[in-house]
Amino acid sequence: MRAPDDTTIKAGQTLLSVEDVSLSFGGVKAIRGVSFDIKKGEIRAIIGPNGAGKTSMLNVINGFYHPQEGQITFKGVKRRKMRPHDAATGGIARTFQNVALFRSMTTLDNIMAGRTLKMHSNFFWQLWRYGPAEREEIEHRHKVEEIIDFLEIEHIRRVPVGRLPYGLQKRVELGRALAMEPELLLLDEPMAGMNLEEKEDMCRYIIDVNNHFGTTIALIEHDMGVVMDLANRVVVLDYGQKIADGTPDEVKANQAVIDAYLGVAH
Amino acid sequence: MLYREAGQFKTNYRADMAVFPILQDRIGVFLILLVAFAVIPFVGSNFFLHAIMIPFLIFALATIGLNILTGYTGLLSLGTGGFMGVGAYACYKLATVFPEVHILVWVVASGFVSAAVGVVFGLPSLRIKGFYLAVATLASQFFLSWCFIRIPWLVNYNVSNAIEVPRRSLFGIAVTGPDATPQARYLVVLTVVVAMTWIASNLVRGRIGRMWMAVRDMDIAAELMGIRLLNTKLLAFAVSSFYCGVAGALLVFLYYGSAEATAFSINQSFAVLSMVIIGGLGSLVGSFMGAALIFTLPILLPHIMAALGIPIQSATAEQISFMVVGALIIFFLIVEPHGLARLWQIAKQKLRVWPYPY
């Protein structure tokens, strides 16, 4: 069931790499000199105890936080820091730990909003909603309906997402990220707070996205069972530092990882 | 029974995304427009046209303008009056300096002037948010008010320090100035308002509207999706100020006839904001309803009270309508934060399933 063969990924191209990234807020060091890479087509997990700097790492990758040191190479372009707009146009999409949907908009509008960057009709046509503007709306509506189909959320198309239960909100958020047709999809705890059935559904969507669209995925997850099943490679952070990096089996056997999770005095 | 959508299947996305996907709505809107264009001007009394319909429509336009900024984009503004004033003064200057050019051209042009000013005062919205931004818009309001009073050039050095609307005509019929009939002015205002409402509806339903709402609901997520926050907010400021500017120009040229700086004071800003709140944040239909309620309340109140057997003076009526508006705002926020527009939606929904409860 696992996505592309592990051996092909090992040999594959690097899509994104971070080198020696350090990030601090005032005196608090959130990330200290972390380097790792994400290869094209893989599912890469970032794990670690609470406060290890995982979300901060994602924030650095898509440009929401700007690291003080280090560099980020995405699709061969080296940068001191990412900017949110460059990340988005470059094909990085993400979901958030605490759902960050547009709460008063409908499911349909949320996912349509994900297409914003792909829509180009100018202001003049938008004014009359005629010609290119209208054609574009219809064309993108087709794409959005495909995503709605794929995620099986047809029934909530016209419901403002603020009214949806948590599990469905997570699914809509995935839909919004997919609407950007990303090359790299960042998922921040996609399964937090879900029951077993919802987790299984979400796993299936993630694998399908990876298989069918060939999307590279980086995900943060606390459920070790899920991580070991889904991921091709795992990077482990603790106190802002990288303590292990490798296949799920390697990581599982790593003494530093075991210490971090069981708690050893630092 | 009359309001049913059963049997109306949409076979393509174009039909599904229409403004009024339900046939009965389309008929309803057509009838309203028919009455507004072809019945009211010939049946309505001069008082009704001049004192109720014209100002109601103009305020509805200003309310749409503020709604684009506050309701759709979530940027609280207390400077609406100032932007309306920019439109009015710009239109006056343009129309007196170039009297041969068509007045409607200048009305639209004054909207662009107002939009430019709006963009300048919208610039701080990159760094500041929420209530802080509201204070920034207050800065624009007080600064613009000061300009209207202190710069006599704006009123061509009139002794009265007021705008005095010149005579202008359209197809040979006077539309501004003392001898324009209420009918002519009403039809001009109605045309402009209907056209601009249609454009606003196109904008908010498309990509731009979604960008505005995305910024309103969760600006960080919007930014990480590649929406440029500053551009989106500035566009909202520009479009909003454009609407307010045109409303201001219409207000002076087709309603007041002459105006001093006090017509665009902070109280005007507050009045338009209350129209937005009562009508419903983020609703175009609501903008009309809010404007109708707030504008007509002080006019109708004495009549209502008299009908109830309690005659009151007009000053008292104004004070009571202030209280009623305040109470209504609180009432709506508690019971239905989306204002009259949502009540209208609920009523339509009930009508759809009638006679069953759901």
Place this chain on the structure above:
Amino acid sequence: MLCVKPYGMLCKIFVVPFYEMWDLPDIFVQTLWEGLVGGTLYSLIALGFVLVFKASGVFNFAQGIMVVFAALSLVGLHSIGVPAFLALILAAGIMFVLAYSVERVVLRPLVNQPDIILFMATFGLTYFLIGLGELIFGGDPKVMITKQLYIPTGALSFDFGGGRVELQKLDITAMVVASVMVAGLAVFFSKTRIGRALRAVADSHKAALSVGISLNQIWVIVWFAAGLVALVTGIMWGARSEVSFALEIIALKALPVLILGGFTSIPGAIVGGLIIGIGEKVGEIYWGPLLGGGIESWLAYMIALAFLLFRPQGLFGEKIIERI
């Protein structure tokens, strides 16, 4: 005079005002003093905002009209024959009734709504109080009962730098009263049980609820405190000019004060108020004539706006780290 032709305007902006300050120090000191007193009153209004914002997260747009309403109640009660000090107590009582009603009618049903909704509710409250105030007391300006409340009037004057500087006793009283009130509030916040509960509520409503603090009670208390601050502000301001609804617009000047000082900081409100007060007076006297005067109406907002662009978190606020 000192300005040479090509640099005329620059000189008028950057040199002449300072030269005048140095040349006529008595006028400069007088200006500073006027600004200080005006600033004190802005601080008092801002203080009312901060109290409510801290404890309930509500941006209380109605603070300005509360000042007007409190002062009108006092004057109105006295005008129908109530002795001055009894009227003062009754006016405080009216502010309590207002606080209680606001909590019951506005805040309680709107708990947990977004900030903007609560702001708009206080906007509605403003409308309501304007209508109610005009209905009961009429729209004309009133004279504050300064004598009857034994507030000293007249001026102290002394020679300074070749001229005379005049300090109104009224203004000195205003500053003393303001200082006493701020000190009292500081003690109340830090030393009493209710003060501690208030700070807890300010940090987190839910956490405060979970340890058994009654939100409703706290809200009534802070709104009442804001009402008392409004009453004091109304008396002082009324004594300096008159009691009228125009005060409600002037009270909006407290907003730039809040921007400078931060929405939750009491010292910020004080310092911000003084900066704005002095800044706008000095600006009006020394730079105003260049622009034709009257710049007092917007200068405060522009100062605050310029400041915001460089320090969005205010004077005393900490840098905000956005999380997602």
